[in-house]
Structures are given as structure tokens and as C-alpha cells.
Amino acid sequence: MVKKVAIVGAGPSGVLLAHYLLHRQEKYQIDIFDFRSDPETVPFSKSRTFSIVLSQRGINALRQIEGLEEAVKAVSLETNGAVLHQKNGKTRVFSRKYSQLSLDRTSLVIKLLEQLTIKGGNQVNLHFNHQCTQVDFAAKQVKFKKLDSEAEITVDYDLLIGADGARSVVRESFLKTENFQCKQNYVVNDYKSIFLPPLDPKLGINWQKGKVHSWRLDNGTTVLLVYQTDSSWSGVVLFPHKDKTIPELANKQEVLSYFRHNFPEIGQILPESEAEDFANRPVSRVLTVRCNRYHQGDSVLLIGDAAHGVSPSLGQGCNAALEDATIFNQILDKYSDNLAVAVEQFTLQRQADGIAVVELSDYAFxxxxxxxxxxxxxxxxxxxxxxxxxxxxxxxxxxxxxxxxxxxxxxxxxxxxxxxxxxxxxxxxxxxxx
Ligand SMILES: Cc1cc2nc3c(=O)[nH]c(=O)nc-3n(C[C@H](O)[C@H](O)[C@H](O)COP(=O)(O)OP(=O)(O)OC[C@H]3O[C@@H](n4cnc5c(N)ncnc54)[C@H](O)[C@@H]3O)c2cc1C
Structure with missing residues (x-):
């Protein structure tokens, strides 16, 4: 009999897992729910996205589904290392053995969704503007509020996937169950995204395109920038939560003078319009998540950031989230789609890795x-x-x-x-x- 799968969260992990389930010979009817609007139809919002780098780990997870690697590569740029810009104007260059892909998180999701729509037919339904509010494990039902009409719907499931990110509502429901422990911590650094225009050759700035560029102040404030397919540069400014200098930059003049003083190269090319936007952009906080299990009963699973939210410092959150989908697929292969065994096996095989990637991301630097x-x-x-x-x-x-x-x-x-x-x-x- 076809099994009903409800996936909460149309982020990288939820959508990639849907691809894997779709490949399992029509065994699953898949419904994906997300509280956001469909990213393929709404105007691109810079305040809700950021650049990510996919390493071989994440690329391998995409590669196993025909067409995904190519589709994602078409909106990515290859990077093969990093450049550390020092205060004296000199640089240190680090090269990597394997190349990586840099792209925008929203572009990654759009490509995964596009491919899913092409291949999914009647087997996959996408429901945007649906916010998960509650899970009833005993009844195997999940509730959603429809954000465009305020109506509430209840969905039955055979398998529920919590791919709803670090602030997961599905994971919250685990808290009411026995022997579930979860530690959540804010990362010490907050961040704001930053977007810079293509470099004007007259300025004589020559940043290598295939590298992640970083600048770091003694107090830990760090700017990371990556070249984009439209020749612009985008990235993030990470700063200690306790340091209120960046959150308190109130207008474009204050932003411009901050960058000109602390990051002169960036200050030189920062346009007034972006300085204005930067002042108005909200500060984001990142939550790390460490859980002692990723499954509940015989039919619920947490994957991606919902299971192991990590600090962005090592650039592994999305890679680990994509790898989760591959690993669950391998487990389904091994246990012939026996869901009760598969969800438990996922905890057994993956929980130590989930804790390890959070630790490595917190303490490698x-x-x-x-x-x-x-x-x-x-x-x-x-x-x-x-x-x-x-x-x-x-x-x-x-x-x-x-x-x-x-x-x-x-x-x-x-x-x-x-x-x-x-x-x-x-x-x-x-x-x-x-
Ligand atoms: C600044 C920054 C830079 C990063 N750089 C990198 C990098 O270079 N490399 C890397 O590998 N990782 C990076 N990451 C981490 C990466 O973005 C995440 O690990 C990855 O997006 C996790 O994917 P996910 O699908 O598990 O969760 P998410 O991407 O968080 O997606 C969760 C989805 O669930 C939806 N949702 C949430 N709650 C509900 C609800 N109640 N009901 C319905 N839907 C819901 C959300 O709208 C969202 O679409 C970075 C993160 C940040 C913040």
C-alpha cells in the first residue's frame, strides 16, 4: 500500500528527501508543507537569504538524483579555497583539494523544487503558506494553519518528517515524550547579510572570484564575501552578540563610516543604497541544536537543522542536511522500506554525527x-x-x-x-x- 508522507519544511533537507522518496518506486505519496510563500513565485528577498558553500559532501548527496547536480551547478559558481585579507593589506591564500559550489540558499531551494515539480507528477504536492502548529503522535496527525485564510487543516501521515529548521515545531512536540533531551544554544556571533556590486576596475581591487574572501577584526567581527553569478559579491558580517556596534548603526552615514574605518576595501565599494539597506536589515541569530534522538515512535523523523542546527562558521549545516536525506534513503534500502525500523536506525546511525558536526562547527575556529x-x-x-x-x-x-x-x-x-x-x-x- 502507498504510504502517506508529510514533510514539514521545504528547505534543502526536506525537498531533497522528497526527491529520494519519489525514486522509491511509487511507494510514497508525498506532501510538503512550508509556512513561507513559494520561493519560485514571490519576488526574491535579500533579507531572507544568504550565500552558502556546498562541499563534496553536499554535492554527493545531490549527485545521486539524476539532474540535480547539473541544475544546482547552473546557478552556482565553483570555489576552491579562501583568501584571508589581513590588516596590513596583505592576503593569505588557502587552496582546497576539491572544488566547492557557492550559491544562494534560496536559489538552491528553487532548483530543487523546480526539479521536484517536473518529476513529481501526482505523487508530490506542495503546500506553501502552511504553518505547522501541532503534532499528535498517537493519532499520527499533524495540524497546519493556512496563513492566507487562517483556516486550520489536519493531515494524516504514515511518516512525518520534521525538516522545519533549527526552530522546529515538530521537534518541540518531541519534548512532551519520554527520554527526549535537546539542548539549544545561540551561537555567540549574530550576523547581517551584505550585498556588494560588481567591482569597478578603476578602483584596482582584484579579488579572486573562485575563493571565499574574509576580513577579521581583533574582536572577532568577520566579513565573508563570495562572488555571484551576476558578478556582484554577497556574504555576511558576523559579530559577537554582546558587541552592539553593528546593530546600532542607524543610517547609511554610520554604516559607511563604520566600513571605511574597519574594512576600508569594502567601505570603498559599498554603495550608499546598500549602506541604507544594511542599516535597516534585521540582525539574525543562529541556534545550535543537540538532540539525543531523531525519531519518535515508528513514524516520525527529524532531519537537517531540525535535528542538528549548527553554527555557519564551518559551512557544513546544509551539507549535513543534504547528507541526512542520502543516509535515510540508504537505510530504507537496507530495511526494505520498513518505516518503524528505518526511523530508529536513523537515530542509531546519525545521532553521533549530528552531535559531532555541531561540536566541530562551534569549536574548529x-x-x-x-x-x-x-x-x-x-x-x-x-x-x-x-x-x-x-x-x-x-x-x-x-x-x-x-x-x-x-x-x-x-x-x-x-x-x-x-x-x-x-x-x-x-x-x-x-x-x-x-
Ligand atoms: C549565514 C549563514 C551561512 C551559512 N552558510 C552555510 C554554508 O556555507 N554551507 C552550509 O552547508 N551551510 C551553511 N549554512 C547553514 C544552512 O543554511 C542550513 O544548515 C540549511 O539551510 C539547513 O537546511 P534545512 O532544510 O534543514 O533547514 P532550513 O533551511 O532552515 O529550512 C527549513 C524550512 O522549514 C520551514 N519551516 C520552519 N518552521 C515551519 C513551520 N512551523 N511550519 C512549516 N514550515 C516551517 C522554513 O520556512 C524553511 O523553509 C549557513 C547558515 C547561515 C545562517
Missing amino acids: PDSKKLFLELLFRNSLSKYLSPIFPKFFLPSLFELVAEGKLSYSEIFNLYQNWIAKVKKSNSMQPHKKL
Whole structure:
């Protein structure tokens, strides 16, 4: 009999999982619900999106569904490393063994949805402006408020997927069940998106297109910028939550003078219109999520940020979210679509990785300047010495995470001494003392 799947959240993880379920020989009728409007039809909103980098781990998850990698590549640019811009105007360039894709999160979702609509036929229904409000595990029913009419609907399910992000309502319902533990923390850095125009050749600024560019102040405020398909640059400004300098920039003059003083290269090309928008753009906070299980009973599963929300510092949240879909698909293969076994197996196979990716993302980068220099030094050593003396020098943590051959928990085990060192040092930084 065809099983009814309700997916809450049309983000990267929910939509990719729908693709995988669609490939399982018409076993599933799939309904996807999201409280936002259809991103394919509403005007593109800069305040709701940001650039993400997909490493091999995420690309591999797309590659297994025919046509997805190509569709996503068509709206992406290849990147193969990073450039650290130093205060003295010099740069440090880091190259990666494997290339990555940089693109906008909304563009990724639009491409996944476009392909799903083409392939889904009657087997997939999309419901936008539907906000999940409640789950009744015993009755196997989920409730939604229709945001355009305020009406409430109840949906029956055989399998419920909570792919509704770090503030998941599906996960909230787990709190009423026995032996469920979940720790949520705000990341110490808040962020605002930033959008810059194509570089004017007359200014003599020559940022390499295929790299992620970063600038960092001593207080940890960091600007990350990535080249876009329309020749513009977009990225984020990350800053410690306790430092109110950026949130308090009230108008375009204050924004312009802040950037000209602290990030002169960026201040030089920041247009007045973007300075105005930047002042008005809301500050965003990121929640990290650590859970002791990802399933409930025989029919509910959390995936993506709903299961393991991570700090954006390592650029792995979306990669891990996409990898979840692949792993659940492999489990369905192994257990012949027995859902009760599959959801439990997902916790058993994935929970350690979920915790590991949150830890790695929180503590791969130290706050202290001294440890940060040590990180750069260790990274250079790894690059040159690990291929020659693999027994004595580990490959770079960043390469291991990005290439996706080892699981997050295997990488965590290899790097646990470094993570413990950074954790200890970060807890002693003045801005961490709340
Ligand atoms: C600034 C920034 C930069 C990042 N950079 C990277 C990067 O470079 N690489 C990387 O891999 N990751 C990156 N990430 C992380 C990445 O964006 C997330 O990990 C990824 O989007 C998670 O996908 P998801 O589908 O699990 O959840 P989400 O993308 O959060 O999607 C959840 C969906 O659920 C919907 N929803 C929520 N609640 C409800 C409800 N009650 N009812 C109905 N629908 C609901 C939302 O509207 C949304 O569409 C970054 C994150 C940030 C904030």
C-alpha cells in the first residue's frame, strides 16, 4: 500500500528527501508543507537569504538524483579555497583539494523544487503558506494553519518528517515524550547579510572570484564575501552578540563610516543604497541544536537543522542536511522500506554525527588570536606534511569535513584534542562570559 508522507519544511533537507522518496518506486505519496510563500513565485528577498558553500559532501548527496547536480551547478559558481585579507593589506591564500559550489540558499531551494515539480507528477504536492502548529503522535496527525485564510487543516501521515529548521515545531512536540533531551544554544556571533556590486576596475581591487574572501577584526567581527553569478559579491558580517556596534548603526552615514574605518576595501565599494539597506536589515541569530534522538515512535523523523542546527562558521549545516536525506534513503534500502525500523536506525546511525558536526562547527575556529595563528600554522603543516607522513600528520580538518569521505564523528575523534583546546580557550575569552 502507498504510504502517506508529510514533510514539514521545504528547505534543502526536506525537498531533497522528497526527491529520494519519489525514486522509491511509487511507494510514497508525498506532501510538503512550508509556512513561507513559494520561493519560485514571490519576488526574491535579500533579507531572507544568504550565500552558502556546498562541499563534496553536499554535492554527493545531490549527485545521486539524476539532474540535480547539473541544475544546482547552473546557478552556482565553483570555489576552491579562501583568501584571508589581513590588516596590513596583505592576503593569505588557502587552496582546497576539491572544488566547492557557492550559491544562494534560496536559489538552491528553487532548483530543487523546480526539479521536484517536473518529476513529481501526482505523487508530490506542495503546500506553501502552511504553518505547522501541532503534532499528535498517537493519532499520527499533524495540524497546519493556512496563513492566507487562517483556516486550520489536519493531515494524516504514515511518516512525518520534521525538516522545519533549527526552530522546529515538530521537534518541540518531541519534548512532551519520554527520554527526549535537546539542548539549544545561540551561537555567540549574530550576523547581517551584505550585498556588494560588481567591482569597478578603476578602483584596482582584484579579488579572486573562485575563493571565499574574509576580513577579521581583533574582536572577532568577520566579513565573508563570495562572488555571484551576476558578478556582484554577497556574504555576511558576523559579530559577537554582546558587541552592539553593528546593530546600532542607524543610517547609511554610520554604516559607511563604520566600513571605511574597519574594512576600508569594502567601505570603498559599498554603495550608499546598500549602506541604507544594511542599516535597516534585521540582525539574525543562529541556534545550535543537540538532540539525543531523531525519531519518535515508528513514524516520525527529524532531519537537517531540525535535528542538528549548527553554527555557519564551518559551512557544513546544509551539507549535513543534504547528507541526512542520502543516509535515510540508504537505510530504507537496507530495511526494505520498513518505516518503524528505518526511523530508529536513523537515530542509531546519525545521532553521533549530528552531535559531532555541531561540536566541530562551534569549536574548529578559536576566538583567541594566538590560537587562530596556531590553526593557520597547523593547517599549512597538514597540507604539506600529511601526504608525505600520513602517520604523523593528520590531513587538514577543513579538507576532511569538506570531502565527506569520513563521517563527522570520525573526524571529531581524530581532532578531539584540538576541539577540547579551543573549547577551553573560547570559554575563557571575555565576550563568552555571560
Ligand atoms: C549565514 C549563514 C551561512 C551559512 N552558510 C552555510 C554554508 O556555507 N554551507 C552550509 O552547508 N551551510 C551553511 N549554512 C547553514 C544552512 O543554511 C542550513 O544548515 C540549511 O539551510 C539547513 O537546511 P534545512 O532544510 O534543514 O533547514 P532550513 O533551511 O532552515 O529550512 C527549513 C524550512 O522549514 C520551514 N519551516 C520552519 N518552521 C515551519 C513551520 N512551523 N511550519 C512549516 N514550515 C516551517 C522554513 O520556512 C524553511 O523553509 C549557513 C547558515 C547561515 C545562517
